[in-house]
Amino acid sequence: MKTIRLGATALEISEIGFGGIPIIPLPQEEAVSVVKHCFDLGVTFFDTANMYPTSEEKLGIALRSIRKKVVIATKTAQRDAKGAAEHIDLSLRQLQTDWIDVYQLHNVSNGDALNQVLAPQGAYETVLKARDAGKIRFIGVSSHSIATAMEAVKTGLFQTLQFPFNFIESDPANQLFPLAIQNKMGVIGMKPLGGGVLERADLCFKFLQGHPYVVPIPGIRAKSEAEEIVALYRNPEPLSETDLKEIENIRSTLGEKFCHRCEYCMPCEQGVQISSVLMFQAAAKRLSREGVKGWIGKAMESAEQCIECGECEQKCPYNLPISDLLKENLALYNQYVRS
């Protein structure tokens, strides 16, 4: 497996990383075995988050004996200094390590979130102190909003940027990623398979190989998946004309329904958690029934509060028919929990 330098950090990592969500529902022994198998295949970059139940613990067990040979990234969604301090110590314990290589502020996807983390007594203050204390090596940010991520990059306060990137969500390659690279940041591509929506792994990774400065972190839940992805990297192929046509087909089919989780539609006055409801089908493909209920069960229930006022649809830059999609996903969810 080729390695890549993560921006201006001193971190040399495998050209593809490991995303820690799909190991959530796996029994511990199986999850540990999958993670170890990825390392054996050459993967040295492992990304998780405090918010992914059991993921840090499983990675901690799998990686403790090879800690110095791997790079671990995790995240906190806490916005204040106290909450972030608690999360850093919890992550260190769960990951069974004395240091975290990349600590990211999670899902900073609107101006309020960015202002909160950077304000006095905000999470950034804590993360900086933790870096000075040696608990963290580099500081990153993850986001789903191009505008907010651009602002975060411009602050010059972060060494890495994590953002969704795949052939459906390719806009970051226009301005955001060039700006991050200009700022010497490492670029981490989350959701290389569209969060489980895109089924043609070959097309996804051929597309990503055309953007070698992005380190994709596919969620991997089985050894066979890891082997398939690694094989695609061992024998890289450019996108053919046929591939490009197929990508266009998929783009036009999904275009009307694909939620980019940018959160421009929020907040909803009725409390509907729109983007979480719209990710139901992807979640159901990747997680167990219990995992889906724990992860987005409350959000799914919030869809019942939709009064079809249409305000969110006016704010959605992708013109998604949100009310219809909420109803569709809620009906599918109710069927799913009853089946």
Ligand code: SF4
């Ligand atoms: S519904 Fe539209 S605005 Fe809301 S998160 Fe999805 S893509 Fe963004």
Ligand code: SF4
């Ligand atoms: S249409 Fe439904 S989800 Fe959208 S803003 Fe109105 S109540 Fe909220």
